Amino acid sequence: MTAPRTLYEKVWDRHVVVQETDATPAVLYVDLHLVHEVTSPQAFSEIESRGLRVRRPDRTFATLDHSTPTLPAMDGERPYVTPEAKSQVARLEQNCARHGIALAGWDSADRGVVHVMGPELGLTQPGMTVVCGDSHTATHGAFGALAFGIGTSEVAHVLATQCLLQRKAKSLRVTVDGALQPGVSGKDVALAVIAALGFGGGTGFVIEYAGEAVRGLDMEGRMTLCNMSIEAGARAGMIAPDEKTIDWLRGRRHVASGADYDALAADWLTLATDPGAVFDREFRLDGAAITPMATWGTTPDAGSPIGSKAPQPTSDSERKALAYMGFTAGETTTTQAVDVVFIGSCTNGRLPDLRAAAQILRGRKIKPGLRMLVVPGSEAVRRDAEAEGLDQVFIAAGAEWRIPGCSMCIAMNGDFVGPGQLAVSTSNRNFEGRQGKGARTILASPATAAASAVAGVLTDPRVYLQEAAHA
Amino acid sequence: MPEPFKVLTSRTLVLSQTNIDTDQILPARFLTTTSRDGLGALAFHDWRYESDGSPKPEAALNRIDPTRSRILVAGANFGCGSSREHAPWALLDYGFRAVVATEIADIFTANALKNGLLPVVVDPATWDDLANNPDQLVTIDLEAGELRRGDHAAVSFTVEPFARQCLLDGVDTLGWLQSHLPAIESFEHNTRPEPVA
Numbered sequence: 001m002t003a004p005r006t007l008y009e010k011v012w013d014r015h016v017v018v019q020e021t022d023a024t025p026a027v028l029y030v031d032l033h034l035v036h037e038v039t040s041p042q043a044f045s046e047i048e049s050r051g052l053r054v055r056r057p058d059r060t061f062a063t064l065d066h067s068t069p070t071l072p073a074m075d076g077e078r079p080y081v082t083p084e085a086k087s088q089v090a091r092l093e094q095n096c097a098r099h100g101i102a103l104a105g106w107d108s109a110d111r112g113v114v115h116v117m118g119p120e121l122g123l124t125q126p127g128m129t130v131v132c133g134d135s136h137t138a139t140h141g142a143f144g145a146l147a148f149g150i151g152t153s154e155v156a157h158v159l160a161t162q163c164l165l166q167r168k169a170k171s172l173r174v175t176v177d178g179a180l181q182p183g184v185s186g187k188d189v190a191l192a193v194i195a196a197l198g199f200g201g202g203t204g205f206v207i208e209y210a211g212e213a214v215r216g217l218d219m220e221g222r223m224t225l226c227n228m229s230i231e232a233g234a235r236a237g238m239i240a241p242d243e244k245t246i247d248w249l250r251g252r253r254h255v256a257s258g259a260d261y262d263a264l265a266a267d268w269l270t271l272a273t274d275p276g277a278v279f280d281r282e283f284r285l286d287g288a289a290i291t292p293m294a295t296w297g298t299t300p301d302a303g304s305p306i307g308s309k310a311p312q313p314t315s316d317s318e319r320k321a322l323a324y325m326g327f328t329a330g331e332t333t334t335t336q337a338v339d340v341v342f343i344g345s346c347t348n349g350r351l352p353d354l355r356a357a358a359q360i361l362r363g364r365k366i367k368p369g370l371r372m373l374v375v376p377g378s379e380a381v382r383r384d385a386e387a388e389g390l391d392q393v394f395i396a397a398g399a400e401w402r403i404p405g406c407s408m409c410i411a412m413n414g415d416f417v418g419p420g421q422l423a424v425s426t427s428n429r430n431f432e433g434r435q436g437k438g439a440r441t442i443l444a445s446p447a448t449a450a451a452s453a454v455a456g457v458l459t460d461p462r463v464y465l466q467e468a469a470h471a
Numbered sequence: 472m473p474e475p476f477k478v479l480t481s482r483t484l485v486l487s488q489t490n491i492d493t494d495q496i497l498p499a500r501f502l503t504t505t506s507r508d509g510l511g512a513l514a515f516h517d518w519r520y521e522s523d524g525s526p527k528p529e530a531a532l533n534r535i536d537p538t539r540s541r542i543l544v545a546g547a548n549f550g551c552g553s554s555r556e557h558a559p560w561a562l563l564d565y566g567f568r569a570v571v572a573t574e575i576a577d578i579f580t581a582n583a584l585k586n587g588l589l590p591v592v593v594d595p596a597t598w599d600d601l602a603n604n605p606d607q608l609v610t611i612d613l614e615a616g617e618l619r620r621g622d623h624a625a626v627s628f629t630v631e632p633f634a635r636q637c638l639l640d641g642v643d644t645l646g647w648l649q650s651h652l653p654a655i656e657s658f659e660h661n662t663r664p665e666p667v668a
């Protein structure tokens with residue numbers, strides 16, 4: 001009998017090539033390496049300067065997402081923000097061609113933000129190790145994969161050896177009890193968890209999310225929750241695979257089918273944390289008490305229920321954050337005019353996110369003068385949304401419907417929030433300047449973002465949802 | 472491959488605010504580069520330059536001589552945010568060789584160590600003293616695992632042992648990882664199903 005193990009330990013154990021010692025980290029095998037244009041060029045240069053090739057192109061998959069324009073090509077020309085952005089994309093195309101790596105490029109019906117695309121194609125599977133040169137790789141942990149972001153030197157390590165040098169992290173279980181109230185989403189849970197743990201509160205840990213509220217989330221909501229683990233400092237977030245996981249992945253392109261799939265699925269269910277397994281830290285939160293959340297500061301942990309007052313600052317950093325945001329301690333943040341609303345990103349750019357926003361916008365108009373950008377997370381999301389007519393709902397409401405990419409989440413493709421403008425955004429980071437120089441960002445759920453677009457100020461979406469229910 | 476790091480004696484620059492994230496260290500709009508060179512000029516860009524591109528005279532980073540102030544003393548949770556290795560590249564290219572804080576973000580630490588930028592985590596009392604007395608001459612001795620300054624008692628710090636050894640000896644980590652290729656091959660042979668791709 002082996003000692004009870006956590007989900008994290010089970011996945012870890014399956015991938016150890018060389019055990020760690022006091023003097024040396026473990027050599028950990030990587031099942032899936034996702035690549036995008038921003039963090040890979042220097043890694044390809046590094047291995048090529050050593051005369052090396054990509055060792056397992058069959059375990060490597062690339063996409064274009066960060067530097068890509070979200071407006072369509074005009075006269076055959078993509079409207080890149082700068083020549084550098086264009087050449088960065090060209091570099092990835094060349095690198096993939098040279099090393100035999102599958103690329104979901106401009107012509108591909110699969111292209112999407114890396115953390116939206118991987119699960120959609122069934123590349124991400126329970127029990128895998130998944131890495132990418134991107135801190136939101138934790139998203140894939142929603143499937144019970146051990147998924148984390150790496151730097152470019154490590155991208156080179158994986159390209160050359162399919163392995164990484166890693167120390168085992170400490171384990172933290174975040175249990176969210178109770179059922180969520182209507183109108184409360186995975187994003188609200190994520191913001192509540194990060195607010196409770198603190199911005200660096202998860203540093204050194206891998207988080208496992210558990211509890212009724214987490215089980216109750218659909219796979220997209222679970223991805224949203226795991227996606228933001230890094231905003232508490234955690235390297236990864238994981239959720240044990242269950243029937244929802246199995247149903248969601250069945251039939252996707254890169255998973256097995258028929259009896260092979262059933263065998264895989266049976267194995268996935270054994271990954272759940274054993275009863276009696278011990279975590280280095282346990283944290284509980286009452287899910288039933290969570291209400292729609294929004295941030296008031298310039299770090300993702302500065303979140304509070306919509307309608308609550310901006311806090312009295314307790315440090316210089318908080319004082320500076322309030323000043324940057326233009327909020328006053330002791331006053332609510334729901335009175336300032338919102339200039340921009342962004343719906344999209346690897347946090348909230350999936351079909352259920354767009355449906356939640358469309359539910360509020362259907363038959364309504366966004367506030368005149370407000371700019372609203374809706375950017376589907378992938379071509380698949382775009383197709384599905386258009387098939388349901390969601391694009392028409394957004395356009396009729398006065399929003400812009402774009403082609404997939406990271407867009408205003410990181411604002412490096414030409415889509416940005418102007419200096420001093422206030423944005424309600426479904427992305428994951430509200431750092432100073434993240435969405436553009438001088439941009440002020442409020443993080444919130446898709447429903448909250450849509451409600452705020454209609455009202456023109458930060459708004460609890462339940463106001464409109466109740467109206468809809470009474471109508 | 473980074474230069475070996477043994478002992479560094481230099482002056483400090485203090486940026487005491489907490490949660491200095493990678494978007495502050497190197498704003499995302501500069502990430503379209505395909506090289507790792509020349510990022511020092513863009514380090515902390517929006518703290519250093521006005522919208523018209525002129526330098527802000529009050530910015531501490533514009534007033535120091537980066538060849539003399541190679542130790543950055545920063546607020547807690549330094550380097551939080553993205554996994555972009557461009558952040559340590561920019562700090563190194565600017566001139567820093569070490570960052571001292573009470574807490575430094577995970578991925579940033581891993582990235583910094585691989586490039587020869589030493590993350591040094593100290594206790595709050597030591598940090599307070601460093602933050603309140605900027606431009607001090609400080610010695611960071613990786614071999615001894617000590618931070619020393621003036622008449623103060625030496626303060627010890629730890630660095631992940633493998634990364635420490637790599638920095639001291641100038642070990643090439645990718646080369647070291649490649650030395651395990653036989654083990655990696657037999658692992659693949661014994662346990663890994665072929666990808667379904």
Ligand code: SF4
Pocket residue numbers: 065066113114115134136345346347405406409410427428
């Ligand atoms: S959507 Fe934002 S967080 Fe996600 S991969 Fe793109 S830039 Fe990163």
